[in-house]
Amino acid sequence: RRTMASSDESSSSDDENEAVKPKRGLRSVLLQYMLYDAFVRPQPWHFAPLYDTDREKVWRDAVRSVCDAHPGAVYVVSCAGELPSVPIFAASAIRDSALSPSVVHVLEPRRPIASALRSVIGDNELEASVRVIPSSASVFRPNPKAAEGAFGSAARVLLVPGVEDISTIGRALEDVKDACEHLLTSDAAILPSRVSIRAVGVSVPAQTEVVRARVGVVSGFDLGAFNRFRGGSPVDLVRLRDVKHTAVTDETELTRVLLTSSEVRDKECLLDAVELELRATVDGELTAIALWTDCEMLDETLSGGIERKSRRQMLSFLPSPLSVSSGSVVKLRVSHDPSSGLEFSPVDVSPASADAKTVSMSVERWHFPMVNDERRNSVYDRAIRDATIGRRVIDIGGGTGLLAMMAARAGAAEVVTVERVADMAECAREVLASNSFADTVRVVHGSSLDLEPEALNFKDNAKAEIVLSEVLDDGLLGEGVIPTVAHARRNLAVPGARVIPAAAKVWAQVVHIPFQPEPLVRPAAAAGDVEGARWAGYDTMRPPQVKNYTSVRLDRVAHVALTEPFPVFGFDFDADLDDPSSTAEYCRETVLNATATREGIANAVVFWFTLTLNRGEDDAIADICTYPAMAERCGAKESSRCWNEAVQFVESVAVRSGETLSVKAAHGPTRVSFSDVRARREE
Structure with missing residues (x-):
């Protein structure tokens, strides 16, 4: 985020700064690309709202009504959770309804996306009515000399699509506060006009979806140490309809925000809920709170709940599961972390320390569905039992050590598991110890492609007789199974070594x-x-x-x-x-x-x-x-x-x-x- 405004950000012009810029070195260019790829480049979910026709109809109808009642300049605040679609919906609705000409201003500080948006505007023949401003609501200032409704004039209508997305609502509400302070006329209208954050308590079991549910006993082994990669209170963005879960409380409103200039200006924090009360509807275990937004758009409501295919919901796990009985009331403390989302903890338990929330980012989340896949595990277990008795086994890409423990349990003579991620290798050692395999299975930290036979430390410097691995992505080859197995067979295994999978x-x-x-x-x-x-x-x-x-x-x-x-x-x-x-x-x-x-x-x-x-x-x-x-x-x-x-x-x-x-x-x-x-x- 920039700390100073450039000339084109603080004025009412979307022209690029023509000043001669110094040449940047290769390191600067690479760093900029890496930051763009990590924080700006859209991911697949950013494209989904583009094709939500029901959502488009609601936005077009609401824009048509509010612009008819508030003729003048329209501003759209960008949303980090999607590619800009609302500016196109708004401008085309105004054009198609033959309303008095209104310039739609789009505040889009992400320059690569601003550039792409200009192309979309051109493809939709909206150049005359949409202007992209590479700035934000906290920086841009309208031109006090501009005629009402002209480019750069103060906003009579503010569109804030970011409040639709539970993951971006915090940032979007801050944008609304900035806009009310600097951009809006006193009688301006804001869409959505009201936002409600909905919540329901759920029980989420371990499963094969990419969700950080607590891991327990898998294939007879205690993998509890793997939960270190969940964090203290993990917050996942998921489409709840795709995740195995059971509602254990009633649905309730966490907080409601009326988006008017006076209401927004008077509040210090728009996400000011301090406590959440939920009434249990069944006996069970409360493991997480599912959250989404419902947005009032004049006569209709845009819900980001389970029925909205283009939206994900927030799944905020509790630090520890809570047992609940039907009719009981659960009181939870609520906090808002701008980097992750809304977090919850029982009011009678002290909040987790910052250290307890630290999570290693070196372990990707697909490990959770992988270790929880009972079918995959049972097929591997059966194959390992049939092949490894009395054999020396090298397990490549060992992860938690699950397959290595299967080999040891099946009666392998010696087992070495190789894991290139340091945090995962350390976790494997802890898992092995908790399952009494610390003296049976050795963990080698590193890439198998860099190893020589001596590193395996088999008895008498022998080589492996079984090459075991599961380095397979959705497209089969993406994790390098071909070079990995080829190297292991030539350098780490005896001639004719058995390979699993074959x-x-x-x-x-x-x-x-x-x-x-x-x-x-x-x-x-x-x-x-x-x-x-x-x-x-x-x-x-x-x-x-x-x-x-x-x-x-x-x-x-x-x-x-x-x-x-x-x-x-x-x-x-x-x-x-x-x-x-x-x-x-x-x-x-x-x-x-x-x-x-x-x-x-x-x-x-x-x-x-x-x-x-x-x-x-x-x-x-x-x-x-x-x-x-x-x-x-x-x-x-x-x-x-x-x-x-x-x-x-x-x-x-x-x-x-x-x-x-x-x-x-x-x-x-x-x-x-x-x-x-x-x-x-x-x-």
């Missing part, structure tokens, strides 16, 4: 995925339709990984399957060492054929994989499939939910039922990719 197969399906209020970053420019062209200017904002593939739960996304599933690449991780497939640089390209099963517009390839952990009598039957709906069709015994499906968008092409589609597929050591989907038609 093989994998990538499967794919050509689909059509329409624009929808989901965390999907579908390229808009290539869509070839009105809805796509409308937001094409934001294509430059897509996260870099989306250019490869994005992860989704396909059963939650509207889509049309245009082909049957088909196999793409098979991987034999235990192939002979002189086989090209056992090298760290293994690459292939191919063109696959699939028959279209219906007419439609093909614009994406969805893919997943099956795993064979141990070779058996029938290698055609896989042990596990990462797309549960396709497990039977892919010949897998089990399915797993800790992996998502991967989607890669391609250039749109019209297909007819019965046509043969060609799909170009390729893979390198760390990525599977698809391109050039074509329909082969007879001349």
Whole structure:
């Protein structure tokens, strides 16, 4: 955040500062890029509100009514939780309703997003009525000499989409205070006109969703030490409809804020709730408070609750679970942390110290669904029991040490688990000790790619007889399973060492995925339709990984399957060492054929994989499939939910039922990719 205003931020002009700027060094450029990537670049959820048509209708109707009653300049305060959509809704509603000309001012201090917004404004032919100001409500000042309704004049209407999002409401309310102080006329209207923060107490069990529910006993092992990575009172943003949970209290209002100039100016803190009372509706365990906002938009309410697909709710976990009985009242202390959100603790318990809230950011949250996936764990446990008795085992990417403990429990002669993240390696040692395996399993901190056999410290400097790993992302190769296994087999294991998993197969399906209020970053420019062209200017904002593939739960996304599933690449991780497939640089390209099963517009390839952990009598039957709906069709015994499906968008092409589609597929050591989907038609 800047501490001083530049000339273009403190005046009513959106022209860029033309002053000659000194050349920056490479370090400065790299630092700026890293900060942009970490704090500014939109993520998939930022795109979801663009395609929420119900939300757009509410905003357009409300803007039309309020601007008719308050003709003059309109200001929109940017929202950190989404890409700017409300300025387009507002300007188009004013234009389409033939209201008296009003300039829509957009306060957008994030310059890359401001630049993309200008492109969207141009694509929607709104240049004459929308001006982007690279500034914030705390810095920008209207021009006192500007005519009413002209560019730079004081606001008669203020639009604050940030209060819709529970994760940004704190910042948005501060923007409202700043705007009331500096931007608004005395009779200005604010939309939404009133905001209510709703709360309900819930019980959230351990599960395969990316949520930091408390971890306990997994596959017979106590993994409680892993809870250090939750933090004292973790706050997660989730779509509650996707998370396993049970409401254990009634729903109530935490606080309500009337957004008028007089009300806002009189309050020191707009999130001033001190205590929350909840009445239990069932006997059970209260583990978290779910929160969202309801926004009054004149005659309608925009709810950010469980039914709003484009919004996430805040899940604020209590420091410790509370047992509740039906009819009892729970009193909780409320605090607002600008960096995380609203936090809760029992009023009769002292607040946690700052040290207790410190959480290592080196351990990513997908570890929680992974260790909680009972199906994945049981399949690995079965394979480990069948292979490791009396053998020396190296477990690569060991994490909590779960698979290593399975090997030790199964009767392995020696077990070494290798973990490159220091905090996780330390956690593994604690987990091993709490399960009485500290003397049985050794933890080596580092990357297996950097190790020599001596580092494993097997008896008599022997090498491993079993190479065990689970370094598999949603697209199979993204965590480096090919180079990892290739290096281990050549450098850390005996010739002919057994590899678990032994093989994998990538499967794919050509689909059509329409624009929808989901965390999907579908390229808009290539869509070839009105809805796509409308937001094409934001294509430059897509996260870099989306250019490869994005992860989704396909059963939650509207889509049309245009082909049957088909196999793409098979991987034999235990192939002979002189086989090209056992090298760290293994690459292939191919063109696959699939028959279209219906007419439609093909614009994406969805893919997943099956795993064979141990070779058996029938290698055609896989042990596990990462797309549960396709497990039977892919010949897998089990399915797993800790992996998502991967989607890669391609250039749109019209297909007819019965046509043969060609799909170009390729893979390198760390990525599977698809391109050039074509329909082969007879001349």
